[in-house]
Amino acid sequence: MKFQQYIEKHANQITLLTAILIVAGYLSKYALGSMPGYNVTLAIASVIAVIPIFIHAFQALKVKVISIELLVTIAVIGAFIIGEYNESAIVTFLFLFGGYLEKRTLSKTRESIKSLTEMAPTTALVVQDDGTTEEVDIDDVDEGDIVLVKTGASIPVDGKIVEGQGYTDESAVTGESKEIAKNVNDEVFSGTIVSDGFLKIEATKVGDDTTFAKIVELVEDAQDTKSHAEKFIDRFSTYYTPAVLILAIVVYLFSQDFKLAITVLVLGCPGALVIGAPVSNVAGIGNGAKRGILIKGGDAMDTFSKVDTFVFDKTGTLTKGNTAVSAVKSYTDDLNQTLALTAKVETLSDHPLGRAITAYAGHHQLEFNALPITDNTTTKGQGIAAVVDTKNVLVGNQKLMDANGIAMTEPQVADMKELQSTGSSVVLVAVDGQLQAILGVSDTIRPEIAEKLSELRKVGAKHLVMLTGDNAATANYVAQQVGIDEVHAELMPEDKVKFVKQFQKDGRRVAFVGDGINDSPSIATADIGIAMGSGTDVAIETSDVVLMQSSFDALVHAYGLAKNTVRNTKENIVIAVGVVAFLFIGLLLGFIYMASGMFVHEASILVVIFNAMRLIGYGKPADQIGEMAIEPAK
Template structure:
């Protein structure tokens, strides 16, 4: 075990020594005409170089794996038997040098992960009764308060309890812009306070923070294999023994030991084995650098095949920052009614309810004589409650219908007018009589229309919106964004039914939602995509997380998936073409062991460099927007 660790640690030095010995051998033969020196140098080079290769082969055999190293080891032994020290030396050197270049180029594809890991905060300034104390970040508990000054990292997930500052959230969202944080705002571990100071009460610490989960997620994703990789793994298990059998048959029928050994060398499927993993690692790394978390190679494969995108409306296509933009009251006690509506909506965290509370706070005098009892929230419809012995119902038209409440002609006209203007509507009735109608507007996210057009240009055939909002509002948004199909007034379970129906029709479906209310639909789609800055549910239930909550990021993620799958196919074609070229060359006599090994190692580097093109991949849409990739800073606390 220690010997194997020693070899692994010093493989690069062994490669260098082997190269020097080969150079000395050729110098002895061609410059000094010293054949014995040539033979000795190359024989020693072969022995030194084959040791780490043979140890790896034996380790694989113990685990019942027929590795490429086994083929090379047998080939070197054969070359020794026939006295071709030059062949064995060159083959082993090229194999080790190829492994060195492979590790160096693969390391570049993992820079996004290293950048994230380097950003992990290590210390925190803990606020105590006696003042402040510098502690290890692992010593901070939930509920503790930490102080973060300008230039330092936020060490925990938490809420601001004092101070004001501008935070760079590039490590979370991939977008390097400063966001103002005030009292009660949420902040995330790993982000940097660019200006100001914050006291933060910890809600998530250590491995439970959003930042820690992102690092873990991306690392796991790069180790999760695609279908192509799984196929190649199975293929390699049968391919290596097949090459051994083929080499044995060649020797039996030709009695040419050198030819049989050459078959072993040329049969190494190195480029085939490395081609798919390196493409996925590079593609997932590209996404991580942009705040796009893709959970593994299999997700990449499926996402590339998606032909139907299904969207939630509020908080996904729209900002979710709703406000009351029109209001109708059908009695004179408007202040009392607004306070009543705000009191009932206070039990809900729905965006429409928050808009009503905000509106009441700025348009009505506060009231303290309202007693709220027996509240019941009906998912996808609204709330009913008892306030000061009156029965209050507030919600959408489904809620009114369920309680046998009808609108007058004037009220129906007002409601229709608001809905035709694309507004969400909330109706409040007291003791069975409609008293108020709120028209609530939400703004469409920036760049949505252009992004949806770009997604269609990338191969998406069908855009579908599923919403709990009314039909008129949904249709207004759909017309603005050129969405193909709209289904409104849906409960969460009805959205799931539509997703299942689309899949049953043979579509490959991706559902994009906010990661909380839409988690059942996200879980049931072929690909679930969460829009949101790292909520636990978003990270846990979805296949892709867009930390920026932006549609250009969605366009990039889809384009990246398609490009990664294409890149994997290119690498497989290169690998198969190389093997075919080598075997044909062997038959016609223009390929020999050393030259074949050179071509083999060159093909490995070709597929790696081809995959590395994904590191800086940008879609056509990215290029038209001229937005640079935001590299993550490396400031430490």
């Protein structure tokens, strides 16, 4: 075991020593005219170089796997038997050197993960009871501790600011490079940088529970999750490698040409085929990770590339989600009292419409917090009925009013339709059996949506669908503005799931784009679930793709990246199979030999790696392609 560890540790030095001995051997032959020196030197080079190859072959055989290394080891033994020391030395050197280059280039594709992990802080300044600070290991920070973060330092915990203000660079989490202003009560994430100012933060999540830690773990797991192509190649190579060994035996039995049989072993090595798919997968996922796009593995990448139908939630997805009361229709002499009662009822809800109404009441300095609620009932998909300050209050949609026998006059119905026609969501308020107000709540449509949905179509989307719990008039208005093909409104969560299942029955590949919380049933049902932003635990854990920026730029990039990654994988498979075919044809025609075949074989491995590395630069401006360090998306 110690010997194996020593060999592994010094693999690069063994490769270099082999190269020096090969050069010395050729100098001995051509400069000094010494054939014994030539043969002995190359034989020593072969023995030294084959040791790490043999160790890998032996370890594979112990678990009943016939590996590439076994083919090379047998080929070297065969070369020794026929006295072709130059062939064995060159083959082993090229194999080791190819492995060295493979590791170097693969490390480039994993650089996004390395950069992410290096951003993770290892210590924290914890504020003590007497106001002093103590630097402690990050593992010793507990929830509820107050940590101090100064300018230029990395935030070590997820938490809430309790003192101070400043600007943070959240590109490690969101991929967005702009600095974010932070003040008291704002939330911050571990791994982000305080670019200016100082913050005292109460820790709400520490260690492996932080958003940043989960992102790093997710991307690392994703890069190890195999795609359909990788799984197929694994199964294929399980049978292919023994088949090459059998072919070499058959060739020898028919030709009685031992050298030819050994050459078949070398040329049949499926190195490029084995490495081609994984390196594309790693490069594609790494590209997404450094832009705040988390794609959960090769399977998700493969399925995402085949999506033809995008299904969107409306609020917070196609719209910004920062709703505000934009119109009030009053049918009472005391509007302020009605609004106060409404706001109190909405304190029972965390719906964006409810938050907009409570914010509106607060802005107009209406006193509602002290009003007593003695009874309340929430009806899913309709609204809330409550007894507030002895008054029976209904706050919700028309279904709630109809269910409780609240009649609307023609002017009131006209007012409601007028608000809906402008894209406003409507909230109806009835007090003691009478409709007293209709509130129009508007949510701003994301300004870039129409353009980005058009780009999504160009990449390959065929059907764009909106499923929303909002009323039909508002939903149709938004759909018209942004270019949605199909709209279904006034849906409850289970209704959205039914539509997703129906699309799948119709033969569509469906991606559901939502906020990762309210739409989690639909996200789980769709072929690909996409969570837009927020960085919440639910968003990270329930969806296949997480867009930390909550931007449609990121959605278009992710979709294009998936298609390019799968295409790149197929290119690598074609290259690998094509090279093997070329080598065998060359062997039959007599212009490919053992050493030259190994050279082409190792070159093909580098070709597929470099082809995959093009994915690292996907989506970058031309002058940035080739830069390997993590850079936030511009």
